[in-house]
Amino acid sequence: MSRRSIALAVVGILLVALPLFAGNYALSVATLILYFAYTGQAWNVMMGFAGQLSLGHALYVGVGAYAAGGLFFYYGIGPWAGLWLAIALCVALGLAIGFLAFRFGISGVYFALLTIAFAEFTRIGFDHFGWTGGPGGMFLRVAQRDTWDLANFRGPPLMYYYAMLALTALAFLACSLLLRSKAGYYWQAIRENEEAARALGINAFRWKLLAVAISAAMTAVAGVFFAFYYNNLFPEQIFNISRSIEIILGPVIGGVGTLFGPVLGAAVLTLLSDGITEALGAMGFDIPGVKQVFYGLVLLGVVMFLPHGIWPPIARRLRL
Amino acid sequence: MSVLLEVRGISKSFRGLRAVHDASFDIPEGDINALIGPNGAGKTTIFNMIAGVYAPDSGEIRFGGVPIQGLRADQVCAAGIGRTFQIVKPFAGLTVLDNVMVGAFLRERQASAARALATRIVERLGLGAKRDLPASSLTLPDRKRLEVARALATRPRLLLLDEVMAGLRPTECDLMVAVFRELNRADGTTILLIEHVMRAVMALAMHIGVLHHGEVIARGTPEQVVRDPAVLECYLGEEAEV
Numbered sequence: 057m058s059r060r061s062i063a064l065a066v067v068g069i070l071l072v073a074l075p076l077f078a079g080n081y082a083l084s085v086a087t088l089i090l091y092f093a094y095t096g097q098a099w100n101v102m103m104g105f106a107g108q109l110s111l112g113h114a115l116y117v118g119v120g121a122y123a124a125g126g127l128f129f130y131y132g133i134g135p136w137a138g139l140w141l142a143i144a145l146c147v148a149l150g151l152a153i154g155f156l157a158f159r160f161g162i163s164g165v166y167f168a169l170l171t172i173a174f175a176e177f178t179r180i181g182f183d184h185f186g187w188t189g190g191p192g193g194m195f196l197r198v199a200q201r202d203t204w205d206l207a208n209f210r211g212p213p214l215m216y217y218y219a220m221l222a223l224t225a226l227a228f229l230a231c232s233l234l235l236r237s238k239a240g241y242y243w244q245a246i247r248e249n250e251e252a253a254r255a256l257g258i259n260a261f262r263w264k265l266l267a268v269a270i271s272a273a274m275t276a277v278a279g280v281f282f283a284f285y286y287n288n289l290f291p292e293q294i295f296n297i298s299r300s301i302e303i304i305l306g307p308v309i310g311g312v313g314t315l316f317g318p319v320l321g322a323a324v325l326t327l328l329s330d331g332i333t334e335a336l337g338a339m340g341f342d343i344p345g346v347k348q349v350f351y352g353l354v355l356l357g358v359v360m361f362l363p364h365g366i367w368p369p370i371a372r373r374l375r376l
Numbered sequence: 377m378s379v380l381l382e383v384r385g386i387s388k389s390f391r392g393l394r395a396v397h398d399a400s401f402d403i404p405e406g407d408i409n410a411l412i413g414p415n416g417a418g419k420t421t422i423f424n425m426i427a428g429v430y431a432p433d434s435g436e437i438r439f440g441g442v443p444i445q446g447l448r449a450d451q452v453c454a455a456g457i458g459r460t461f462q463i464v465k466p467f468a469g470l471t472v473l474d475n476v477m478v479g480a481f482l483r484e485r486q487a488s489a490a491r492a493l494a495t496r497i498v499e500r501l502g503l504g505a506k507r508d509l510p511a512s513s514l515t516l517p518d519r520k521r522l523e524v525a526r527a528l529a530t531r532p533r534l535l536l537l538d539e540v541m542a543g544l545r546p547t548e549c550d551l552m553v554a555v556f557r558e559l560n561r562a563d564g565t566t567i568l569l570i571e572h573v574m575r576a577v578m579a580l581a582m583h584i585g586v587l588h589h590g591e592v593i594a595r596g597t598p599e600q601v602v603r604d605p606a607v608l609e610c611y612l613g614e615e616a617e618v
Binding site for chain 1: 429450451453470479481487527
């Protein structure tokens with residue numbers, strides 16, 4: 057076994073055993089970390105692998121959440137069916153955005169602007185649709201919290217933790233397989249130099265669309281989780297651009313294009329920002345916005361001193 | 377010998393600037409052909425039209441009897457034409473082997489098969505010792521070799537080489553010449569090269585086309601071309617020693 061797989065196994069065992077010695081609060085923080093690790097991994101497929109910068113991934117979280125949440129709210133249809141609607145809608149949206157951009161040669165920051173635009177006008181639209189509840193929000197029925205109701209994805213925090221752990225592990229595995237496949241090589245070639253990639257027989261348009269579709273589908277699943285975990289959905293919150301930024305901070309700080317980066321970045325950010333809020337609270341301070349300032353400082357430090365993220369130097373040091 | 381590539385009267389203008397005018401030539405299968413001419417003669421424009429970077433304004437390009445003008449770059453490559461870039465374009469963040477594997481995936485679905493093919497090609501181009509280094513760490517001669525290796529990994533029937541000798545020292549240049557000769561002899565790969573380095577052209581080319589102001593002014597064997605008065609005047613210069 058390589059050092060890398062041993063490290064992975066150790067982390068995996070620790071995460072599976074975590075509920076044995078963690079209370080509900082620690083579990084909720086861990087769930088949040090895994091949530092950002094997962095969405096970061098999804099975003100990384102598009103940006104880290106294929107080099108297409110999305111600053112509007114909240115779009116897929118929101119549409120996924122409202123698709124599955126709406127089905128449950130209006131028709132009592134559980135998330136296992138809603139999941140497929142969420143994925144289908146998000147893939148369709150991603151393909152539409154990708155088609156518009158790649159067909160007309162929109163790339164780089166202009167592509168990023170397009171992704172923001174779609175997230176923003178979806179937010180405004182959802183604020184005005186009657187069936188979403190508009191700015192007043194949509195509230196899913198909160199049922200028994202002590203038994204595991206897997207069919208309706210209702211249960212104690214432990215269930216959500218393990219669900220998120222399973223998703224994150226699956227995403228990690230899928231991404232590591234993708235990266236080593238033809239798709240991974242083609243995406244990286246497009247990321248590094250699109251013209252050279254085309255000259256090697258790569259239909260860049262098609263492969264970029266595939267990256268967007270996979271990333272959107274993965275993020276849609278996070279949206280479904282979000283809906284059934286938090287039980288309340290507000291367009292203003294879920295589609296907000298700061299949600300999109302939160303998704304990309306993990307991989308940016310951990311290391312764009314790496315498999316461990318999104319996971320490590322999510323853990324570092326969530327733990328530190330929670331820790332700071334806690335510590336300040338204990339000292340009697342309650343400063344609104346301290347989390348944002350903290351994110352800004354960490355980002356500044358990483359960009360200045362570790363432009364490739366914190367994972368690559370760690371990997372070198374530990375020979376992983 | 378059958379004709380592999382037929383170029384018939386292609387023209388291309390950029391905003392009124394006539395880059396290539398009514399250029400025609402044939403490349404027989406198994407041949408090594410050179411296209412020479414002064415800077416701005418339209419050599420790279422012709423290359424780009426063959427490789428599908430842009431379509432000719434008029435004229436026809438046939439590859440193996442099938443019209444290919446207007447196809448996209450990736451379709452041209454899939455049809456069996458590999459190319460290198462004059463200004464090298466390595467996938468800087470990937471290793472040498474991974475760079476070549478990207479090309480190998482055109483004909484191989486499985487990563488293991490692509491890796492095997494890429495490894496053979498990397499060895500052949502003399503990059504074996506550097507296969508695990510990032511492409512960004514390579515020197516210019518090695519980057520030129522990497523360009524060739526990547527193009528070869530797509531298993532082309534026709535290889536377009538855009539000034540791969542430029543910037544190489546004479547000994548490095550001779551090594552490249554040996555690689556192309558071997559490639560042509562052993563695999564039967566047809567080669568079309570644009571080149572300024574006459575040392576390489578004379579050593580390699582079986583036929584030469586001379587381009588001037590976007591027009592083909594002479595075609596023939598190297599011996600014929602270097603004695604052509606029109607060529608001497610416009611390009612080689614009267615005192616040229618070959």
